[in-house]
Amino acid sequence: MATSPPILRVSPNARHLQSADGRPFFFLADTAWELFHQLDREETTHYLEDRAAKGFTVIMAVVLAERDGLRKPNAYGEIPLLDLDPARPNPRYFEHVDFVVEKAAELGLVIGMLPTWGDKVTDALGGSGPVIFNPANARSFGAFLGQRYRHRPLIWILGGDRNIDSDPILETWRAMAHGLRSGDEGRHLITFHPRGMQTSSCWLHNEDWLDFNLYQSAHLRKYQRVYDFALNDYLLQPPKPTVEGEPAYEDIPVHFWVYIDWQTDPEVRRNVLDDDNLIRDPGYFEEGFFDAVDMRVHAYWNLLSGACGFAYGNNAVWQMLRKGEEPAIPTLCDWRDALDRPGARQVSLIKALFLSRDFSRLRPDQAVVYGPNPHDENHVRAASAEDGSFALAYLPQGKSIIAVLGKIAGPRVRAWWFDPRCGEALPAGAFENRGHATFEPPSSGHGHDWVLVLEDASAFDKPPGA
Template identity: 40%
Template structure:
């Protein structure tokens, strides 16, 4: 009761009772401790703790809750302005010493995690950005050793033992020597000592890299994370899922940082200036490619949200072009919620990628038009993502499903709007007719017609 009264006086409420998470028995998915599948849909809000006021934080969290997210990712020791206080004048550490965290700074993080939880949002909590242990680029400073990483990790683990967090180590930097490796292991060991192993742990690597590049079979790492990144117009992120799902020590896999909406395509920049920006179709393609190739969910991001770009408050440090308050409404965010609802409406944990389900056109698929097909293990349904409906005829293998061709029902789903239409079962050419004149992408749900 005293805790409740104190919370009310501080203008907060007790944490919502979000269930704890664990790796599912199939080692491919996450689930709650009650055994319910958990489709992780995250948003990268790296600078959330450091840059926003509480009022701004509520604006952000309310928007992401409404759009269908269930996780937000943020960093305790931020990349930008680490040497500057947060919105309330607080620095995270005494004299940049990880063994001396400042309680006032972390009280604000406590509050943010609590507000996220009240909205059904888990917090993907990065203890530190990677430049604090490997200043390969950025500002740093490098402040971690294995000894203070263990102490800091234990302190964090103990502080957030009973709160709905998912631990994410790394922070956009590679492991390049044994000291880096020892720091990450020590941080993970400290967290597990502090929270008793209650929470999942993953690792966020640099662009076009994979946690399994460094940790193919590490006991503390519960699920793999890769960053398909912002360098190529259509990075085949499904190849990184395939690599992880082929490891002897099978663990769930996730694209933790794909192409960000409203982010320049780095590989196409000229003289340091953007020539092409990722849009919502690019975002959808990465998401559906990854999810149907075996990911346990997906993480979305925008170039303005992760850094909370606000030209009225601070000098622009990157090529972000949209104030974060406006970027909250970019269309790709709501489309991620549409994807989550579609998947959760199916027994999605049965799906397995199947490249033979569709017959490829003569000459094969163009890389950016590559469809992604997944078939349920028991043959009860299949899902196909078509990045470009004009890429070629859609002919599926009827022997991959457990029902006869005349029993087929095809649902054509628009991943941009959520609209769908059911096609007559067994009608020759029905799919091609339904897609005629359509633009960009569609999802096909192939199942047995109801009532049989």
């Protein structure tokens, strides 16, 4: 039986999240923006059971959803607001939201709840909308949600893929945050999901209601320098935890917005999509698709650069897209088939490694790497434990590394190679703790990424990831 998920707090050093009793919480989220809006209860149960089994800890979903969530009914024919009025929530719609939150809690999952997608607050970037919020009704809607879910395990996520473009927009989000805080009596953490290539800290780091930062490195390119966002937030004062809330999704076309003519040109659409509205011709997207390799690269680069958490996403799953439905972004398969994609299976291995060596002790430490370290597809990210018990270095293409051994406490250093594809840990030798040493990974090339684990030879009795 799953352990009930905790009500979360910020750690005393403001570097990670933790439960009320002080246990570090590993933020490993799945992106399910349309969960409340699209799935029925059988489908919801199937989805949540799958994600719990794969080791996810957070499920991110939107109450007033992106895809015409105010006017298109949910699976039971219910819309969230009566007459598009935030002061008139539809009880039957929220009975289904209640079910999702309760089922997630039964399975040990925390809901990362977005009260609304950003197009209901601002029309600056289009979207289904319509804009319905102002400071007054945003505060009351926040208070309604806060009170309703006061005793449930969740995190509030404002923003919904939008930036703070004006003072009135800031006042609306600020009012919603204050409403949430009054309704739940401060029981839950609050963060903010910005537009791509941005971080919440740009506008909100000094807001007292923002408990931790969240950034979106987006879907622009492979080997995106996601670590720049993590380090930016990590170095801010006063310190606050930060997480990667939207990296490139598995199976989404690289730079997908460049290929928008699949929507507007009927002939192109016929060539690109099949009769189930799934991608017929992947070659139309000339820059290819993000895959499990990209997921691993971005996850490790983030987590070794100061982020205390990471969100995985799949292009079909965030939409909860069924065969025959209209996609927001074309998909390779439907949401059920996408649940078991390689990247979704491998996130549990990331979690296993970081829990086996207490990730809460880690701090970014590029000085583990000796010699040049170019910012390209071979770039190595490293972190060391504040007590010197271990260090991790991620090699995205399995190139050799010269590592500084003196970062580790104790007279001898034990080394391991951790395989991010299968979770196996291979011994890499033991050394006197002085100077530096060269390590050659077991394999190299695209898709042959490795994590070098250096540790005090007397500190651990199990291999990394065990």
